[in-house]
Amino acid sequence: SYVLTQPPSVSVAPGQTARIPCGGNNIGSKNVHWYQQEPGQPPLLVIYYDSNRPSGIPDRFSGSNSGNTATLTISRVEAGDEADYYCHVWDSSSDHVVFGGGTKLTVL
C-alpha cells in the first residue's frame, strides 16, 4: 500500500518560513492536498491539487510537489498557524485514500 511520510514536528520562529515535507514514492505524479487541524477542530483544507488555495486561505500558504516529496510552505509564520498539518493523496493503483501521519507545527 502507498505510504506518505511526514516528520512528527517542525518548529519555526514567528515571521520565518515553515516547510513541511510529505514524502512518497513518485508523489510528484499524484495530486496532493494539505489540511490544517487546530486542537478540537476538524481538519481544514488549506492546499488542494499540490499548490492551489481555497477561498479564504491566506497567500502565506503555498504548496509544491515534485519527485518523491511534496511540500507545504507557510511564509511569515504567525502564532495562529500553530497546528497539526496532514498531507493526503488518492492512490490510483489501490483506489485508496492515504493520509500522512501528520506534522505538528510549533511556533517558537
Added chain:
Amino acid sequence: QVQLQESGPGLVKPSETLSLTCAVSGDSISKTYWTWVRQPPGQGLEWMGYIHFSGSTNYNPSLRSRLTISADTSKNQLSLTLKSVTTGDTAIYYCARVALGSGIVGGLDVWGLGTTVTVSS
C-alpha cells in the same frame, strides 16, 4: 453553504456494532464522493472508506471486513456501520465531502465537526 453533521451513540460496548449517520444540508449528496475519516485520541487521521452517490464504495483494507458505508439519497445522508468494535475503534469520526467536479482525486473541502465514539464496557 454545505454543512455536515455526524451523529451516533457516543458509547458502544466491545463486540457490538457501531452505527453513525452524517446528515448533509445545503447540497445534494448525489453530486460527488463522500468519505469517512476517523482520528483516535492523540493520533492522526485514518481514512475509513468512501462512497459515490451511485453507490460504489471502497474501504480501507484494515477495516473492510467490518465496515459498511451507505448513502440514502431520499434523506440526503450517509451512514457508517462498523461491526465487532474493540477499544481500538475509540475515535472521533468525521464525514467529509470530496470537492465537486474532481472525482475521488479531489481534496476534502467540507468536513463535519465529528462525533466522538468511545468503546468501553
